[in-house]
Amino acid sequence: MTVPEKRPENNGAATVQERLVAEVTPLIEQLVAEKVASQLAAGDTTLWGPEAEPEASIRLGWLKAHETSRPLVPEIEALRAELAAEGVDRVVLAGMGGSSLAPEVITNTAGVPLVVLDTTDPGQVADALEGDLSRTVLVVSSKSGSTVETDSHRRIFTEAFAANGIDPASRIVVVTDPGSPLESTATEAGYRKVFRADPNVGGRYSALTAFGLVPSGLAGADLTTLLDDAEATAGKLGSDAEGNPALLLAAALGAAHARGAEKVVLADTGSGIAGFGDWAEQLIAESTGKNGTGLLPVVVENAEAPGFLDAKEDATPVAVGPAAEGVMLATEGTLGGLFLLWMTATAVVGRLLAINPFDQPDVEAAKKAARALLDAPPEETPTPTFVDGPVEVFAPDGLLAEGTTTLGAALGAFFATTPEFGYVSLQAYLDRIADASAIVLRPEVARRTGVQTTFGWGPRFLHSTGQYHKGGHQNGVFLQITGAVTHDLAVPGRPYTLGTLQMAQALGDGQVLADHGRPVLRLHFTDRAAGLAHLVKAVQEVGA
Numbered sequence: 236m237t238v239p240e241k242r243p244e245n246n247g248a249a250t251v252q253e254r255l256v257a258e259v260t261p262l263i264e265q266l267v268a269e270k271v272a273s274q275l276a277a278g279d280t281t282l283w284g285p286e287a288e289p290e291a292s293i294r295l296g297w298l299k300a301h302e303t304s305r306p307l308v309p310e311i312e313a314l315r316a317e318l319a320a321e322g323v324d325r326v327v328l329a330g331m332g333g334s335s336l337a338p339e340v341i342t343n344t345a346g347v348p349l350v351v352l353d354t355t356d357p358g359q360v361a362d363a364l365e366g367d368l369s370r371t372v373l374v375v376s377s378k379s380g381s382t383v384e385t386d387s388h389r390r391i392f393t394e395a396f397a398a399n400g401i402d403p404a405s406r407i408v409v410v411t412d413p414g415s416p417l418e419s420t421a422t423e424a425g426y427r428k429v430f431r432a433d434p435n436v437g438g439r440y441s442a443l444t445a446f447g448l449v450p451s452g453l454a455g456a457d458l459t460t461l462l463d464d465a466e467a468t469a470g471k472l473g474s475d476a477e478g479n480p481a482l483l484l485a486a487a488l489g490a491a492h493a494r495g496a497e498k499v500v501l502a503d504t505g506s507g508i509a510g511f512g513d514w515a516e517q518l519i520a521e522s523t524g525k526n527g528t529g530l531l532p533v534v535v536e537n538a539e540a541p542g543f544l545d546a547k548e549d550a551t552p553v554a555v556g557p558a559a560e561g562v563m564l565a566t567e568g569t570l571g572g573l574f575l576l577w578m579t580a581t582a583v584v585g586r587l588l589a590i591n592p593f594d595q596p597d598v599e600a601a602k603k604a605a606r607a608l609l610d611a612p613p614e615e616t617p618t619p620t621f622v623d624g625p626v627e628v629f630a631p632d633g634l635l636a637e638g639t640t641t642l643g644a645a646l647g648a649f650f651a652t653t654p655e656f657g658y659v660s661l662q663a664y665l666d667r668i669a670d671a672s673a674i675v676l677r678p679e680v681a682r683r684t685g686v687q688t689t690f691g692w693g694p695r696f697l698h699s700t701g702q703y704h705k706g707g708h709q710n711g712v713f714l715q716i717t718g719a720v721t722h723d724l725a726v727p728g729r730p731y732t733l734g735t736l737q738m739a740q741a742l743g744d745g746q747v748l749a750d751h752g753r754p755v756l757r758l759h760f761t762d763r764a765a766g767l768a769h770l771v772k773a774v775q776e777v778g779a
């Protein structure tokens with residue numbers, strides 16, 4: 236992980252390491268003197284100020300989840316055995332953000348298969364339906380019980396099970412908060428099992444609760460080791476000691492932010508923990524990106540990726556310090572321990588940044604805009620500003636010079652709007668399996684523009700970095716990518732299809748970003764493969 240921003244000339248003064256230590260040490264001493272670690276561990280709800288207190292009072296259950304979740308383990312194992320005895324061993328998880336990112340990391344790391352549906356892409360959902368339904372159990376995970384993507388998956392799978400002669404109720408397992416609309420639906424429909432989650436834990440802090448454990452355990456991950464590992468770390472994280480790794484991490488991030496660093500670049504350097512960056516990305520972005528401040532996580536491919544390399548030159552193996560220099564920090568440990576370390580550090584960063592790390596005030600705006608577009612769809616299909624081969628370009632007024640007709644020229648003009656030390660956000664509303672090669676765009680754009688660049692799959696990122704983009708530092712520029720749908724899927728009982736929902740989510744979020752005064756350029760691939768190839772080529776020509 237690095238925290239690079241601008242890098243001043245080295246004037247031969249103190250070394251990076253010395254300056255880092257000089258800035259972080261007093262912050263750690265302050266956290267120790269204020270007993271922040273022990274108070275957090277004891278569930279003190281006042282740590283984030285009076286405004287955050289009501290929310291904090293119902294959001295600190297994660298601190299003890301490694302203990303309170305223990306009784307779930309035999310329940311999950313029993314259900315897994317029961318299902319296996321019926322020949323049901325394929326687990327599909329419908330869940331967004333905090334309801335799917337942790338299970339994805341846990342199962343990928345354990346090497347056990349889990350099909351994660353956190354998309355509205357019709358092709359991706361259709362592929363999940365193509366799997367052997369006679370062996371499939373669908374886990375519907377939603378804390379609120381009202382998330383539109385997850386509800387759509389539940390409806391589509393219910394119909395598909397029935398169409399294949401399978402009783403849907405016998406194949407649907409629910410994880411939700413007590414009293415949610417999903418709980419009522421599950422009870423009415425007689426679903427196989429309902430796991431009622433701890434309501435005192437928010438989505439992105441729920442890795443060690445039913446949301447992380449049920450899908451992972453049903454898929455075959457070792458839950459006891461995960462909880463044991465978290466427990467083994469918990470004591471250290473609750474101690475008011477200068478060596479407490481959560482305080483070190485929080486102080487490093489806090490000190491970097493105080494120096495003007497807004498980005499945390501996350502790279503895996505061979506940890507064997509697959510997808511941890513995506514999980515940490517959500518935790519950091521949604522927890523800190525609000526009130527015009529925060530840390531933007533930039534998940535990069537590896538330690539050689541553009542955006543990470545610059546910082547590495549000045550780095551020491553475990554260093555903390557001013558972001559202006561670009562400094563590398565390393566965290567290591569077990570998955571259970573790292574979950575708890577990063578959650579604790581993020582909560583402490585919330586205190587240092589004087590924000591409430593448990594709410595997500597700007598996520599709702601995009602949901603509302605998408606809903607409005609679904610309720611009253613535009614009468615006419617929007618007309619592109621121009622079309623370049625398989626790519627339709629939708630540019631905001633004033634972005635492009637008159638007569639612009641090539642994608643390369645449009646991209647050049649668009650990237651040039653990035654403010655100093657700002658960032659480019661690539662948002663692909665595509666199929667993250669079939670269109671997976673779109674991820675090559677991130678390093679390519681970062682390399683060509685020299686600007687920190689994030690990549691998110693839509694609508695998945697709306698439950699993650701989406702909060703930061705609207706609530707954090709307002710210096711991003713947003714390139715949306717949408718694609719033609721060849722086989723759309725109806726959402727049973729709803730007046731929309733998955734394809735229209737996906738497009739409404741893109742257009743709705745684009746509208747909210749534009750309302751924030753941010754530049755948004757949308758590219759629509761009329762042919763996905765050809766469109767992507769054309770875009771990659773155009774990006775490679777930027778600045779050439």
Ligand code: PA5
Binds near residue numbers: 378
């Ligand atoms: O961290 C959060 O609160 C969010 O990312 C949620 O996890 C996400 O929006 C899904 O919400 P729900 O579990 O209510 O469906």
